[in-house]
Amino acid sequence: MDPNAAIELKDLIKIYKGAAIPAVNNITLHIPKGIIFGLLGPNGAGKTTTISMMCGLIAPSSGHIQVEQFSVQKQKEEVKKIIGVVPQEIALYPTLTAFENLQYIGNMYGLKGDALKQKIQNNLITFGLDQVQHKKIDTFSGGMKRRINLIAGILHDPKILFLDEPTVGVDVQSRNVITEHLHFLNKNGMTIIYTSHLMEEAENLCTDIAIIDHGKIITQGKPKELIQQHHTENLEQLFLKLTGKKLRDH
Amino acid sequence: MLRLISTIRKELLILLRDKGGLAIMFLMPIAMITIMALIQDAPFKDYQEMKIPLLLVNKDTGSLGKAIEKGLNESKMFEINKQTLNDTEVKQTVKKGDFEIGILIPENATQQLDQNVDLFVTKKLSEAGLGDSVVAENQNTEPLNLSIYFAPDTKKSFRISIINSLKQSTSKIETQTLLNFFSKELNKDGEQMNDKEQMKDFVQFNEISTVETPQEALQLNSVQHNVPAWTIFGIFFIVISMAGSIIKERDDGSYLRIRTMPGSFITVLSGKIISYLFITIIQAVLMLLVGLYLLPLLGLPKLSIGSNVLAMFLMIVFTGLAATGFGVMVGSIFKTHQQASTFGAVSVVILAALGGIWVPVYVMPEAVRIMSEFSPLYWSLSGFHKLFLNAGTLSDILPYLLKLSLFFFACLATAFYFDKQSQ
Ligand SMILES: Nc1ncnc2c1ncn2[C@@H]1O[C@H](COP(=O)(O)OP(=O)(O)OP(=O)(O)O)[C@@H](O)[C@H]1O
Ligand SMILES: [Mg+2]
Numbered sequence: 001m002d003p004n005a006a007i008e009l010k011d012l013i014k015i016y017k018g019a020a021i022p023a024v025n026n027i028t029l030h031i032p033k034g035i036i037f038g039l040l041g042p043n044g045a046g047k048t049t050t051i052s053m054m055c056g057l058i059a060p061s062s063g064h065i066q067v068e069q070f071s072v073q074k075q076k077e078e079v080k081k082i083i084g085v086v087p088q089e090i091a092l093y094p095t096l097t098a099f100e101n102l103q104y105i106g107n108m109y110g111l112k113g114d115a116l117k118q119k120i121q122n123n124l125i126t127f128g129l130d131q132v133q134h135k136k137i138d139t140f141s142g143g144m145k146r147r148i149n150l151i152a153g154i155l156h157d158p159k160i161l162f163l164d165e166p167t168v169g170v171d172v173q174s175r176n177v178i179t180e181h182l183h184f185l186n187k188n189g190m191t192i193i194y195t196s197h198l199m200e201e202a203e204n205l206c207t208d209i210a211i212i213d214h215g216k217i218i219t220q221g222k223p224k225e226l227i228q229q230h231h232t233e234n235l236e237q238l239f240l241k242l243t244g245k246k247l248r249d250h
Numbered sequence: 251m252l253r254l255i256s257t258i259r260k261e262l263l264i265l266l267r268d269k270g271g272l273a274i275m276f277l278m279p280i281a282m283i284t285i286m287a288l289i290q291d292a293p294f295k296d297y298q299e300m301k302i303p304l305l306l307v308n309k310d311t312g313s314l315g316k317a318i319e320k321g322l323n324e325s326k327m328f329e330i331n332k333q334t335l336n337d338t339e340v341k342q343t344v345k346k347g348d349f350e351i352g353i354l355i356p357e358n359a360t361q362q363l364d365q366n367v368d369l370f371v372t373k374k375l376s377e378a379g380l381g382d383s384v385v386a387e388n389q390n391t392e393p394l395n396l397s398i399y400f401a402p403d404t405k406k407s408f409r410i411s412i413i414n415s416l417k418q419s420t421s422k423i424e425t426q427t428l429l430n431f432f433s434k435e436l437n438k439d440g441e442q443m444n445d446k447e448q449m450k451d452f453v454q455f456n457e458i459s460t461v462e463t464p465q466e467a468l469q470l471n472s473v474q475h476n477v478p479a480w481t482i483f484g485i486f487f488i489v490i491s492m493a494g495s496i497i498k499e500r501d502d503g504s505y506l507r508i509r510t511m512p513g514s515f516i517t518v519l520s521g522k523i524i525s526y527l528f529i530t531i532i533q534a535v536l537m538l539l540v541g542l543y544l545l546p547l548l549g550l551p552k553l554s555i556g557s558n559v560l561a562m563f564l565m566i567v568f569t570g571l572a573a574t575g576f577g578v579m580v581g582s583i584f585k586t587h588q589q590a591s592t593f594g595a596v597s598v599v600i601l602a603a604l605g606g607i608w609v610p611v612y613v614m615p616e617a618v619r620i621m622s623e624f625s626p627l628y629w630s631l632s633g634f635h636k637l638f639l640n641a642g643t644l645s646d647i648l649p650y651l652l653k654l655s656l657f658f659f660a661c662l663a664t665a666f667y668f669d670k671q672s673q
Pocket of ligand 2: 047048049088164
């Protein structure tokens with residue numbers, strides 16, 4: 001396998017129990033280290049399913065997933081140590097404070113003591129949340145929760161970070177802080193895998209993208225090159241051109 | 251270890267901040283214990299002290315009359331009223347309903363019994379050519395008549411059981427007298443058997459029992475029943491908040507996040523179980539304190555907890571384990587908080603009813619009593635009764651601990667199965 005690959009998917013298929021059609025239908029994908037990769041697609045395209053399989057959360061029906069030099073199916077523990085996950089949901093405890101939430105998650109990654117405290121402080125300052133760190137999460141706005149949710153995924157300095165729609169329900173300011181910090185993390189060597197259906201954001205953030213629909217990759221490459229190739233003005237137009245204007249309500 | 255400790259810390263923090271949950275966990279069982287102990291105080295006393303009013307007319311001065319009287323007394327089933335009345339008067343009094351039963355032992359009953367036996371023995375011996383006295387052919391035994399009167403509304407089954415026991419007792423006396431006579435006849439010069447010794451423990455009315463009343467029931471008062479019962483109920487009610495916590499973590503992605511972290515999920519689950527177990531132990535201790543110190547202030551008897559503190563602690567821990575296991579299972583099977591709390595509450599209430607939490611199992615119909623055997627709350631309550639009422643030891647409660655731990659593991663296995671299914 002390629003030593004420069006952060007992730008390699010080969011003939012990946014996922015058919016949920018009882019489902020008539022596959023949620024992920026034969027995806028083969030090569031994600032090199034050090035990029036910000038956007039997995040873009042309409043609702044129900046199979047983004048979360050793909051990311052979940054990469055993190056080892058759900059088992060593929062068939063196919064192979066490699067994260068760095070480890071097979072996700074066979075070396076799950078090794079994989080877990082080098083990845084960070086920011087789930088689509090706000091996976092925080094509402095009655096605990098921001099600090100308590102982050103402390104718990106840090107502990108779960110084996111971080112503790114002053115080192116952990118320092119790390120939490122730094123991140124809180126970066127994301128402008130140090131003033132409210134001792135307030136309960138349920139008093140936070142959507143944007144604040146999203147930022148804490150993101151910090152929770154990067155406390156342990158993962159080599160590969162998965163973000164599943166990290167900017168849903170977030171105002172422009174919050175989104176800006178998040179994308180800026182993701183750029184910063186990426187510059188420091190973190191590979192970022194990101195899903196979204198917000199094309200403008202993806203265009204600004206991602207170095208590489210793949211557009212997925214009905215569980216299949218329709219196209220992939222660098223955003224600028226793809227826009228040129230398809231003679232569209234921006235990523236959003238490209239997206240509509242490729243995925244169609246039909247609603248995805250199943 | 252860090253993962254386990256921080257999970258416990260997190261769970262306890264969440265529990266402590268959930269004021270509503272705390273109220274359900276602690277105030278509800280305290281209220282239930284106090285209210286139920288007060289309400290059931292009188293009925294329990296009635297049940298315990300329920301004695302059947304019995305009119306006894308003993309005209310006999312010999313050992314038979316005494317033996318019957320003693321037997322009736324020792325059965326502790328009857329409230330015996332001794333009077334000197336004649337046949338018709340006894341009949342009238344019982345008929346009026348003042349007494350459930352009237353027993354009349356006629357004059358010279360002992361003498362007549364002896365005579366009958368004497369006659370019988372001599373006859374038999376002479377038939378065998380052994381006796382030295384000659385028995386007239388026409389001399390016949392006349393049965394000794396004990397009269398028993400029942401109140402008109404007495405149930406037939408009850409009458410039969412009383413008569414049977416009396417028959418059984420008197421036949422024992424007959425046999426005894428018979429044996430005495432034989433031995434007297436056979437060794438006329440020999441030493442006489444000690445009459446008194448022979449009659450001892452001879453008449454027993456243990457068999458007279460219309461309701462099956464286990465030994466425990468006699469000692470079971472309202473406090474002894476309600477304190478362990480509602481403590482167990484409170485412990486099991488934790489199922490609702492536990493299932494809720496599991497479902498919430500699954501819904502908000504925390505569960506998935508945890509599963510992307512290195513290390514075994516078993517540690518995280520153990521942390522949750524230990525935290526809730528800790529709560530159940532606090533609950534139980536608090537409830538026992540209520541029984542020991544609060545209830546006496548309300549004029550109720552003080553809870554007696556036996557002397558085996560270790561066994562009691564284990565009983566609490568294993569009850570807590572069974573409850574937390576059940577919580578994990580409910581949390582894994584049901585998709586929504588609503589479903590889980592409805593099922594949790596209903597199932598715990600049903601298991602509680604079957605388990606004799608509301609009313610003791612021994613007053614339930616036979617069919618229900620069989621089902622009780624399947625309620626973990628019943629196992630737990632039985633264990634506590636063993637310890638509190640019968641000075642039970644660790645080995646006495648071992649079967650219950652075993653059943654509770656099997657229940658715990660069965661629940662976890664079911665939970666894992668459902669968890670796998672949903673992936
Ligand atoms: N647990 C599941 N069981 C059965 N079907 C599922 C399950 N999870 C997802 N699906 C189905 O698989 C398909 C892909 O879903 P997925 O969540 O991966 O889409 P997505 O691209 O993340 O969409 P969204 O933008 O709405 O998050 C959908 O049709 C969805 O209904
Ligand atoms: Mg999704």
